[in-house]
Amino acid sequence: MSEIDITLTLNGEEVRARAEPRMLASDFLRDRLRCTGTHVGCEHGVCGACTIRLDGVTARACLLFAAQLDGARVDTVEGLGTVRNLHPIQEAFRRHHALQCGFCTPGFLMTVAEILETHPLRTDEEIRDALSGNLCRCTGYEHIVRAVRDLVDARDGVTA
Known part of the structure; x- marks a missing residue:
């Protein structure tokens, strides 16, 4: 399957990456963009471990395709704070x-x-x-x- 280009604003920075059209947003964030704070729990949208903010609204990354992030503003836990400067x-x-x-x-x-x-x-x-x-x-x-x-x-x- 051919990959598609995805451009998004991730934690305030524009990023570009490629993914298969059917790749889940949770896998895309973790595996392609190294935002491993987006945890994968139930993979059914029930547990909330994969919660991100998509254009300011919480969303379950396990219920989205990576392609749905194209053009969006995505905030993950990595964008909140750092070990030295907690949010x-x-x-x-x-x-x-x-x-x-x-x-x-x-x-x-x-x-x-x-x-x-x-x-x-x-x-x-x-x-x-x-x-x-x-x-x-x-x-x-x-x-x-x-x-x-x-x-x-x-x-x-x-x-x-």
Whole structure:
């Protein structure tokens, strides 16, 4: 099968690569563009481990073809921060111990980046609902909710 050219803006930088038309976006990001923070879990769009932002909106990379990324703005967890300069979301997850094995964490981080921009998140129940598309098998979610609550309070100017 012949490959197609794909041009996208990945974490703020224009990149070009080739892929077979039927290659999944998750495989394209991981194998061709080396964005290995995009984890592949269930490959059915259920677990959220492969969550990216596509033109600002969260999407499951395992449910997209690489060709669908052509011309798009794609943000992956690699674009959030670095080990030396954590993004506030990453710092909140660190501070609240909102990760254990870390497999689900990139998907949660990308989801939180979107919901902080789009949801009021007035209650912990609203936070849980907004995160319900991401599965974690380790944490029980309580620490994740605390991290997001902290971020919401900072966003909204609430002091303890």
